[in-house]
Amino acid sequence: MTHDIILAGFGGQGILFLGKVLAYSGLIDNKEVSWLPSYGPEMRGGTCNCSVVISDEPVGSPLVIEPAVLIAMNSPSLEKFIGSVRPGGTVICDSTIVDSPVTRQDVNVFYIPATDLETENNLKGGANIILLGKLIKETGIISKETFKKAIEKIVPPSKTQLIENNMKAIQVGMDS
Amino acid sequence: MERNLMKGNEAIAEAALRTGCKCFFGYPITPQTEISAYLSKKMPKEGGVFLQAESEIAAINMVLGASASGVRVMTSSSSPGISLKAEGISYIAGSDLPCVIINVQRGGPGLGGIQPSQADYWQATKAIGHGDFHVLVYAPCSVQEMVDTVTKAFDMADSYRMPVIILADGLLGQMMEPVTFPEKKTELPEKPWATNGHGNKRKHNIINSLYLQPDALENSVKNRFERYEELKANHAQAEAYLYEDADIIVAAYGATARIAKSAVNLARESGIKAGLFRPVTLWPFPVKEINEACKNAHTVLCCEMSMGQMIDDVKLALNCSKPVGFFGRTGGIIPKPSEILEEIKKTGGNA
Numbered sequence: 448m449t450h451d452i453i454l455a456g457f458g459g460q461g462i463l464f465l466g467k468v469l470a471y472s473g474l475i476d477n478k479e480v481s482w483l484p485s486y487g488p489e490m491r492g493g494t495c496n497c498s499v500v501i502s503d504e505p506v507g508s509p510l511v512i513e514p515a516v517l518i519a520m521n522s523p524s525l526e527k528f529i530g531s532v533r534p535g536g537t538v539i540c541d542s543t544i545v546d547s548p549v550t551r552q553d554v555n556v557f558y559i560p561a562t563d564l565e566t567e568n569n570l571k572g573g574a575n576i577i578l579l580g581k582l583i584k585e586t587g588i589i590s591k592e593t594f595k596k597a598i599e600k601i602v603p604p605s606k607t608q609l610i611e612n613n614m615k616a617i618q619v620g621m622d623s
Numbered sequence: 624m625e626r627n628l629m630k631g632n633e634a635i636a637e638a639a640l641r642t643g644c645k646c647f648f649g650y651p652i653t654p655q656t657e658i659s660a661y662l663s664k665k666m667p668k669e670g671g672v673f674l675q676a677e678s679e680i681a682a683i684n685m686v687l688g689a690s691a692s693g694v695r696v697m698t699s700s701s702s703p704g705i706s707l708k709a710e711g712i713s714y715i716a717g718s719d720l721p722c723v724i725i726n727v728q729r730g731g732p733g734l735g736g737i738q739p740s741q742a743d744y745w746q747a748t749k750a751i752g753h754g755d756f757h758v759l760v761y762a763p764c765s766v767q768e769m770v771d772t773v774t775k776a777f778d779m780a781d782s783y784r785m786p787v788i789i790l791a792d793g794l795l796g797q798m799m800e801p802v803t804f805p806e807k808k809t810e811l812p813e814k815p816w817a818t819n820g821h822g823n824k825r826k827h828n829i830i831n832s833l834y835l836q837p838d839a840l841e842n843s844v845k846n847r848f849e850r851y852e853e854l855k856a857n858h859a860q861a862e863a864y865l866y867e868d869a870d871i872i873v874a875a876y877g878a879t880a881r882i883a884k885s886a887v888n889l890a891r892e893s894g895i896k897a898g899l900f901r902p903v904t905l906w907p908f909p910v911k912e913i914n915e916a917c918k919n920a921h922t923v924l925c926c927e928m929s930m931g932q933m934i935d936d937v938k939l940a941l942n943c944s945k946p947v948g949f950f951g952r953t954g955g956i957i958p959k960p961s962e963i964l965e966e967i968k969k970t971g972g973n974a
Contacts, residue, residue, distance in 0.1 A: 467799075471628055474628050480628070481798055482628070482800075483797060483799075506881075507884055509798045509800075509881070
């Protein structure tokens with residue numbers, strides 16, 4: 448089983464962090480994983496994206512071309528990648544920011560107002576994790592327990608309060 | 624052993640520390656800057672010297688000096704920066720000094736771009752500087768292999784007293800993969816030739832690349848080439864995959880080999896007997912190994928992130944005994960498995 452994932456949005460929305468959480472989760476589940484960021488000029492203020500592969504087999508190309516999962520945190524990212532999602536794939540968008548609906552009928556699209564939910568729940572910067580919560584609920588790529596272990600590994604010891612916020616954000620996403 | 628998730632660049636840096644690398648001199652350039660960034664934090668804490676030089680040229684000459692004094696030393700850069708180091712690398716080779724040089728390739732020529740590329744194959748394997756010499760060139764294809772290669776590169780550099788190049792690319796440098804590290808090396812080989820302090824206990828050593836007498840220079844070059852013969856005979860390395868019954872062999876190195884492997888698997892699924900040949904050392908090129916891998920194939924397809932550079936060595940190694948086709952993307956474009964599959968079908972992989 449191989450999960451090819453693309454995460455995309457504006458620089459600053461935590462796209463690369465989201466990718467890291469997923470990659471660490473795969474690592475904790477003893478899978479083969481790869482994480483490849485876009486490192487071009489688009490990182491400076493424009494769109495930013497990241498390919499993550501979680502697999503039972505050694506990872507071939509770390510660059511995901513036909514994702515089975517797309518998380519899009521803005522309209523340009525959705526436009527850029529929606530055409531490449533595999534039929535039957537999962538698309539999760541932040542509907543607070545993404546303004547036009549997906550026209551493709553052969554993919555499963557979930558619209559989550561993640562940025563609104565982030566504000567309502569006082570989870571500044573947590574929209575990315577809210578969207579991941581929805582992904583966990585819909586696909587089961589990783590478990591909530593694995594997510595917790597991954598967050599504990601990534602968050603530096605000086606910022607342990609962030610663990611709680613991330614756990615809250617993932618729950619908000621799972622309940623949405 | 625614990626698996627860490629790490630960027631290729633950072634893994635190179637950590638592996639160098641664990642292999643006893645004492646000095647690093649470099650100058651920042653995308654996509655390899657994380658090597659410098661990592662070592663700037665960690666190296667001083669371990670008693671080493673990290674120095675960001677004023678230019679690549681300065682950095683490589685600092686490498687020469689540190690190596691002459693007998694310590695393990697590394698520099699890293701990306702394509703345009705490696706061109707700047709060319710003169711220094713030739714001096715290091717001419718002085719029979721060991722060092723490790725990392726090239727995380729980006730698109731060229733000129734300032735080119737910052738996306739992954741393999742356009743420096745010719746430079747690394749044929750002419751990284753002026754004069755009659757070679758450097759040992761490794762081309763890892765995963766973050767773990769980068770770690771293993773760094774360890775090996777320092778040992779080989781010391782054994783053969785020559786520069787070793789690790790030819791990576793932006794994809795391998797920037798990606799994160801699980802990786803495990805060896806224990807830190809505590810015992811390093813003696814270097815009786817080093818120009819370091821000895822309290823008058825021995826004759827003083829001289830390290831030099833200048834030989835004004837032609838016969839002396841010819842001798843020094845010939846001696847070096849004898850060592851190269853030993854390297855060719857014993858240290859060429861390659862990986863071959865699904866080659867026994869293959870009609871078509873895809874030859875690719877580094878990051879492109881991973882993509883080619885995916886394409887080979889796709890080809891097998893559609894009934895085409897495809898296999899993969901991946902040189903791990905680009906110089907010496909694994910001649911014996913490629914002939915073994917291609918023994919039953921009627922065609923070879925060389926895939927690179929360039930307009931076709933390794934293909935020359937593939938043809939030479941096979942002595943033009945089989946047709947060798949080519950597929951490449953350049954300028955920073957990473958080939959897709961589906962593109963390589965198409966090419967496998969076109970190049971006569973139909974069973």
